[in-house]
Amino acid sequence: MAAPGAWRTMREGKDVRAGNRRRTGRSGGRTTRLAVVQAEARGRSVVFQQGVMLSKHSTWGIGGPAMLFVEIFEPEDMVVALEESVQRDVPLFVLGRGSNCLFDDRGFEGIVALNNMSQYQDLGEGRFRVGSGRRFDHLGVKTSKEGWTGLEFAAGIPGTVGGAVYMNAGANQQQTSDVLVEVEYLDSQGKFHTLKKDQAKFGYRMSPFQEMPQPIVVTSAVFQLRKSDKSRARVMEYMDRRRQTQPLHEKSAGCVFRNPGEGHPPVGYLIEHLGMKGLVVGGASVSHVHGNFLISKDGCQCSDMLQLIEDIKSRIKEATGIDLEEEIHYVPPQGFHRQ
Ligand SMILES: Cc1cc2nc3c(=O)[nH]c(=O)nc-3n(C[C@H](O)[C@H](O)[C@H](O)COP(=O)(O)OP(=O)(O)OC[C@H]3O[C@@H](n4cnc5c(N)ncnc54)[C@H](O)[C@@H]3O)c2cc1C
Structure with missing residues (x-):
């Protein structure tokens, strides 16, 4: 270094x-x-x-x-x-x-x-290099409007490209890794690397970056999209569905828990089925619109949200035996790793 x-x-x-x-x-x-x-x-x-x-x-x-x-x-x-x-x-x-x-x-x-690293480079034939600080939803809207398919799902995801790569964000049966070619990242020693998608293992809301022993910084990503005359309409359809099924005018962090998979129903369904919609802890509550969205009201404290998360996990464990895992990242004051 x-x-x-x-x-x-x-x-x-x-x-x-x-x-x-x-x-x-x-x-x-x-x-x-x-x-x-x-x-x-x-x-x-x-x-x-x-x-x-x-x-x-x-x-x-x-x-x-x-x-x-x-x-x-x-x-x-x-x-x-x-x-x-x-x-x-x-x-x-x-x-x-x-x-x-x-x-x-x-x-x-x-x-x-x-x-805020928001560089944007059109490499031709549907290939784009995008700085990791660029807004992922804006990228989805822009490329879809231009007639490219592959990132329509991104239109409703209010994060950055780096956050989407790190989380392998997804929706509507699409996920970030589907259209990734390669990712440039910086390791904790300050060295740049390029990881080809083919050499990496992405999963449901999981990227290899979450499992690296030392924290890294995704600096840019290359996406490969395909031509389509339906991409624009698909974005409208996905956004309409979100407006109907998600509390977009309240303060949330999207889905809090990963869906358990293996034939289990989605978490939102489980929470609703167990009567937890509207459950309140201090300034935190379960959305009335979508059970997997937790809402913070003014004055909500981190401890309220953590307690609500724990209450939901223990009630679901008790009723179904399922151990829920959080999709959101709690950031402790001391961080995850000491370097
Ligand atoms: C209304 C709403 C709807 C949502 N819908 C969806 C959805 O449909 N699908 C979905 O998957 N998610 C959804 N989300 C969750 C969220 O938007 C995504 O997970 C998004 O990808 C997070 O990006 P971010 O930039 O906000 O990350 P942050 O919240 O800022 O960070 C999340 C994690 O990623 C790490 N990280 C961020 N950027 C980098 C980087 N450049 N390099 C290394 N690590 C990095 C952070 O350190 C942190 O650990 C939704 C959220 C909201 C509020």
């Missing part, structure tokens, strides 16, 4: 983002006054904020402050952030749109890297 960047604290307590940011991002309003820290390495200058509330970056609206928060536009800046996490001996968490994770109310004792 190259020499880690040098830290220096800049104008503690003042918002100096406007002067340092090269592009407009999504780290919050310009009026916030947060302490800022800057790292310089590899000829790059990366600005970190202290104490950004993670609730602003999660679709549930739950989560305390990040020790350091950085918005990443280029893969090289992610290398700098990684090096600094090693230098500081704190974990680094890659954040997409926060549509599948549950942050703790105590926040995160490390670096949260908000992914």
Whole structure:
């Protein structure tokens, strides 16, 4: 690994983002006054904020402050952030749109890297290289409108391309890995790799990246799509179905539990069948529209959501013997791995 960047604290307590940011991002309003820290390495200058509330970056609206928060536009800046996490001996968490994770109310004792690497390259003949910070739903709508089939299902998934690859997101009998050609990722040593889809094992909401011993960062993905004159209509149909079956106007993280498979009914059905729709713990509740969607109301705490998840799991275990697994990722304050 190259020499880690040098830290220096800049104008503690003042918002100096406007002067340092090269592009407009999504780290919050310009009026916030947060302490800022800057790292310089590899000829790059990366600005970190202290104490950004993670609730602003999660679709549930739950989560305390990040020790350091950085918005990443280029893969090289992610290398700098990684090096600094090693230098500081704190974990680094890659954040997409926060549509599948549950942050703790105590926040995160490390670096949260908000992914905005949104490059887009048309390689011809239905092949596209896409930065992992690009919105997956926007990609699905764009390619389908242009007459390409394969990513219609993405239109209703409010995450990033990186989150979709990492989670192997899917819907409507399609999943991300179906149209993947290869993925570029960064390992915890700051080295870039390319993983061909054919060399990797993807499963239901599972990617090889979730099983790697050290955390990695997906930086871009190449998709292969096919021509179709039905793709646009399919997106409309899928979105209509979502509007009818999902609580899209409430704060959720999509389906909380993986479906158990092996001939078992879907979790949403089990929850409804056992009378748990509408079940409430503090500010968290089971949606009345879809049993596998848990809703957070204003003031909902992480502990409310965790308790509701545990209550559902134990009632389902008791009634059916099924051990439910979460699809969402709970992010403990200390992170998953120490590097
Ligand atoms: C209304 C709604 C509907 C949904 N519908 C669906 C659906 O139909 N199908 C489905 O599969 N999901 C669905 N989801 C869940 C969610 O949108 C997907 O799982 C999505 O892929 C998560 O992407 P994200 O960028 O928000 O990831 P985040 O929530 O930000 O992160 C999730 C996990 O992925 C990791 N991660 C994110 N980006 C990277 C990266 N670049 N490199 C390495 N790791 C990374 C994070 O560290 C974290 O562990 C839905 C969610 C909502 C709110």
